[in-house]
Amino acid sequence: MNPNPASMKSLIAFEATARLGSMTAAAEAERTTQPTISQRIRGLEEYLGLVLFDRHGGRLSLTVEGERFYREMAPSLTTLRDTCDRFVRHGQGPAPTVVIAADAGFTHLWLLPRLPALKRAFPDFSFHLMPIDRSDDPQLLAADIAIRFGPYLPQEEGRLVAREAVFPVCSPDYAQAHGLSGPLSAQDLSRLSLLHQDIRNPRWLDWAQWCRHAGLTPPPAEDIFAYHNYALLLNAALAHQGVALGWSNLVEEYLVTGQLTALGPQVTREDYGYWLSVKHQRSAVTEPVRDWLLDAVHRGEGATSGDPGRLR
Template sequence: MSQSPPSMRALIAFEATARLGSMTAAAEEEGTTQPTISQRIRVLEEHLGLPLFNRKGGRLTLSAQGERFHREIAPGLKEIRQACERLMRHGERPPPAVAIAAGSGFMHLWLRPRLPALKRAFPDFTFKLLPTDRADDPALQAADIAIRFGPYMAQEPGRRVASEAVFPVCSPDYASEHGLAGTLTASDLTRLSLLHQDIKDPRWLDWAQWCRQAGLSLTPEEDAFSYHNYALLLNAALAHQGVALGWSLLVEDYLASGELIALGPRVMRQDYGYWLSVKHHRSALVEPIGDWLLDAVHRAPSGANA
């Protein structure tokens, strides 16, 4: 017997005939003729040096050797078919990668919890997240999708993701301990531990600016300890350590789950918010992803169903 493997066409003809019980049915499945299937099986039998079918009485049945051979090769041929189908669907190119740049607070608190849903919605893409902390971070220019926080800027057009709404938040335990509910007054703020962030960025309100916007005649002093980023600051609020300023989009999951509660007053700045832009030369590819992100902002918070 030859040591070279038989042809793939011969193996496929045999497997289809054995599975379907008919050379005619195998020919229909493979898009060829019954004589062609018969010839390929004959070539396979000659190659192996033994009959794979019994051909007596006008009926075609597997021989004992044929049954065993079919059991052994059928799984492998199935895997080969599936591999070919996957390759034809996806091609030889790697899945397209999409880079999304946004502030670290937005990235950690809003986008990261929704990343599994984004991947399910776009299974043929890979995503690279680029957290930024500066308005002039080069990542915002380089990313396929950039989500910028700040005022509307005519030279940097983008679609509004969400308007800015800022209000105090704290844990239910901290509110209960200090008798907090509804709208806070300047007197309330003087007896509370106000959590501060140490990054001075004119785009973001700190407690002093928030008080001026809210019409409260108070200039809160900063604590001896300030938090380096917004996620750490919120973690301190979740741990019942004080009251933080909450940006509605960033704290909505915690409010939905009841881990934080919202207090007043609520401050909104005209034309401030989150803005989404898509790199022009890849717009056809990534625009649907931008649409999905915008739609997700208006869906129920991920924590609402937790």
């Protein structure tokens, strides 16, 4: 066995290949070549006396020993990288600023209430929230962390944060006044005040589209007033003015506090949801913030599920 310890470069090459699934992707991430990555991994295997990757069949996959080695070494490598970056930032002076961009509804209704907790989790960082409603806005693409709502885009390296789940919501007082206690019918829709979002934005469901997905006959499109801001739309629902369509992640806090009531049925669209992407992969600044946001969304989904039968 080679008496020299495994080099940091070989460990980084192995970790990147295991995480990204290919030596080519690892080479791009490390700004080197695929043969260099392969050579470093071979050297690591010789030092350990283990085969870390199964290279048969034209596909690259971790062996049992490789998976065990990855699980044990990856956290230590991340800690070491974070420590180095932290000392570099300390030497550079000002704390880093993380720019998080998302649509206005998600920014105001989900991100902003969690900003104090985010600051407590990362006291050395400063955060700038940018509400952006256009998915092709250059500022969204330039943000350190971008959260986009819409369908899956093959060309985008986004991670699914939460799938779309849409259901009618209203205030408890409005529900009581109109005898609403479960999934709405076509007859219910014809007698209720339906609060509309901007029907010209194809990314968001309007009542007519929601009805088609729910298998209901849409009510006549008469006297429609479109709220061009989702926060204003929810304010109207909170003020007992009618029934709005609620996206689960945007109305979760109101459901938990009892300010809004979920009616149903719930509608989902294949491959629609919130997609999170980071500008710089493997950054010690953005990666932990990204993980915190993902964890916060998942915790929120569990906290607001309520009685799932009501939404089906």
